[in-house]
């Protein structure tokens with residue numbers, strides 16, 4: 001009897017805008033020697049991350065090995081989307097030797113790890129490791145804890161995990177499931193902040209989990225892949241805020257899409273986005289804009305009020321040159337006011 005080795009899969013989790021796609025892109029660029037495939041999931045309906053990966057010009061990024069699941073959070077569509085997507089990749093003529101799974105920033109990784117025990121796939125794949133990417137600058141700015149010191153004190157007295165901040169719950173669920181924590185955006189932190197954030201992370205995770213610091217997700221694939229964690233056999237060590245819920249929903253968060261008119265120059269739009277992100281506490285905004293006379297589409301990426309933009313690839317002749325932004329925030333986002341502030345079609 002021949003025993004076929006299970007295909008290792010790395011789950012890349014991390015809050016909105018932490019740098020997951022950037023890290024996955026680096027692995028694709030540096031992961032030579034191993035046939036990789038990617039399953040990429042987004043909270044919004046428009047697959048920006050898949051587009052970024054496909055637009056990156058890396059030879060190994062062929063269309064069939066990048067599967068986009070943009071039909072809600074992957075943790076809630078395991079049966080309908082995730083397991084069939086994995087099966088599809090395993091059925092390719094040239095199946096991948098390692099699969100990267102990038103979850104949405106709001107997904108809980110544990111239901112995904114659990115899915116690896118499903119009979120349809122259990123004998124064929126294993127979770128090589130859960131990699132949690134952390135936006136160090138956001139943690140340093142206190143985004144995930146109203147008062148980290150008070151919280152640490154409270155933890156010391158009360159070991160239950162529950163509290164009311166939905167951002168923090170998602171963030172902690174991602175850390176608590178991790179085999180490796182990537183402390184990203186080191187360039188945006190002072191040495192003191194880096195130390196403080198690393199200590200905060202360690203305090204939040206009861207197991208000994210390695211924390212590696214980086215900028216732009218630049219880590220050797222040898223550090224990230226081949227962890228051999230078999231996380232699906234080790235679920236008890238990965239507590240979640242949602243362990244007692246039959247189904248997790250994302251009611252705490254809102255998302256919508258804005259169509260953006262063609263522009264002569266990007267500066268005005270970028271300024272309006274920055275102002276709107278601050279005024280309305282937008283967590284994440286990303287998409288593409290059309291700049292008149294430019295053959296390339298402009299990729300716009302906002303995390304909080306920090307914005308980046310670059311021309312990433314030429315518009316394809318068959319695609320509509322329609323600017324479009326996905327906006328994500330906590331429940332109660334004022335869509336009309338944001339649309340007006342940013343200027344939509």
Ligand SMILES: Nc1nc2c(ncn2[C@@H]2O[C@H](COP(=O)(O)OP(=O)(O)OP(=O)(O)O)[C@@H](O)[C@H]2O)c(=O)[nH]1
Nearest residue numbers: 015016017018019020021022105185215216301308
């Ligand atoms: N300054 C700085 N920016 C970074 C770093 N890593 C990523 N970014 C930027 O942060 C933004 C978000 O990065 P992504 O890789 O798209 O983050 P993500 O976690 O995939 O985002 P979602 O899928 O929307 O949750 C982009 O503008 C990146 O260029 C870093 O180390 N430093």
